[in-house]
Amino acid sequence: MVLTGLMEFMKNHEDYKVLNIGLIINHTSVTEDMKMSIDALLASGLNVTAIFSPEHGLRGQVKEGEHIDHQTDERSGLPVYSLYGKNKTPKEEWLETIDLLVFDIQDLGVRFYTYIYTLANTMKLAGQLGKKYIVCDRPNPISGNRIEGNRLDLQYASFIGNYQLPIRHGMTVGELAKYFNREFDFNTDLTVIPMKNWTRDMWFEDTGLPWIPPSPNAPTVEMAQVYPGTCFFEGTNVSEGRGTTKPFEWVGAPWIDSYKWKQQLDAYDLDGVLFREVVFQPTTSKYNGETCQGLHIHVVDRICFKPIETACAMIESLKFTHPDSFQWIQLKDSRYMIDLILGTDEFRISLQEKKPIQEWIQLQESLLDEFIEKREKVLLYR
Missing domain, CATH: 3.40.50.12170 (Uncharacterised protein PF07075, DUF1343)
Incomplete structure (x- = not known):
């Protein structure tokens, strides 16, 4: 021990x-x-x-x-x-x-x-x-x-x-x-x-x-495995599962067609993870009391699972399947929450310009040698 x-x-x-x-x-x-x-x-x-x-x-x-x-x-x-x-x-x-x-x-x-x-x-x-x-x-x-x-x-x-x-x-x-x-x-x-x-x-x-649990919405070690990626949804109008039994493992919204989203996301063929359609009603936070459709992230091989790459693919595919409904959360000072979470505006701008987001994250990780x-x-x- x-x-x-x-x-x-x-x-x-x-x-x-x-x-x-x-x-x-x-x-x-x-x-x-x-x-x-x-x-x-x-x-x-x-x-x-x-x-x-x-x-x-x-x-x-x-x-x-x-x-x-x-x-x-x-x-x-x-x-x-x-x-x-x-x-x-x-x-x-x-x-x-x-x-x-x-x-x-x-x-x-x-x-x-x-x-x-x-x-x-x-x-x-x-x-x-x-x-x-x-x-x-x-x-x-x-x-x-x-x-x-x-x-x-x-x-x-x-x-x-x-x-x-x-x-x-x-x-x-x-x-x-x-x-x-x-x-x-x-x-x-x-x-x-x-x-x-x-x-x-x-x-x-x-x-x-x-x-x-280090915080109220970190109830399990499974949550900790996906959190480096699914935290991105805090900067969007998608529920990150707060107010459910699976915070950060369930993500969704009332306007999502989960079947359509899953079909698009499965095409990425991401390593170490599977997605299951899920329906939930948050008791707090975004969409409190509303029925949300979304996905449950199942990590099946944590060694090859990449939470950040996975979250990038989830958001990119969701923007593609629901372009008129997906939104970034803007703060009172006009900054975007996602820019503070990601520590850059490049992620948001790349998605808006429809540039392949996987290329962006791969470029960023190629620049980690100094760190x-x-x-x-x-x-x-x-």
Whole structure:
């Protein structure tokens, strides 16, 4: 079984008992016997003085995009500072009495997941204030040896994408922390506590660890496998399955002819995946209470399955079969949501100009050599 960085930290924490500690955690921060880390660390005699929580809150109960207020943790009585409200970076005064920040949150292994930007923001501030910073490492659930997708163009940087990462970066949060520190001059006094027994070819099921949904719409490891691609549908007027039992595995809309879409998509002959027609009624989010027709993405061979290539084909074929109904979501500031998700407008423009989207994604992945070289310098697991 894989031993997480938190498990290793719990074994060797005596040196930190003299420090005031701030924890950056959520509900995924648990020990091997399923104790919440805050409870275990306080019981071990560590002086935890504050908690910082990311999107979805300390207990993981808040839906996506919903701002969270500061609160007091009922059990420990400690202040819980929200890093997904008015402030996505801590105020300096919140860290005045803190000597050490400890980050322990399970990630999904993709660029557009906000926990890694909570990591980056808190690391950067710790570097500026001269605070020590520890990352307790956890597995990349979709393996650590796959790199896919385009690198983000910094003019599209946001809290859902930054630091020129490709969509699927193939790093753990500990390796990402080292990457941020090295490549972007955070100057953070960083210690990464590595896992034991984890190897780069492991998928989450191989770790022996229980799956704790990192966010409300990440209920299964199957969702994690398709999410690097099906997240694209968040930038469209197609339901990505929120409010169903299969978020990001089911996609659809009331105006879709699922048979017609499937016929067009099957012609791509994509590796490692099959599509099944599905009918669903979301209970929240897009098309709440309406009957949607769509597709269920079944990964039949995760080794050769390419979620990003698959999502590109899904959107291209849907635009072809339903040109008058498919739309991109435009934000209040006139930007397109898909451009922030993809970190570029090239994807959207290529589709509008009816250029083969597979050629675009293949070109982007041919440009990953620089990132791969930089990533190689920070890898903890060989």
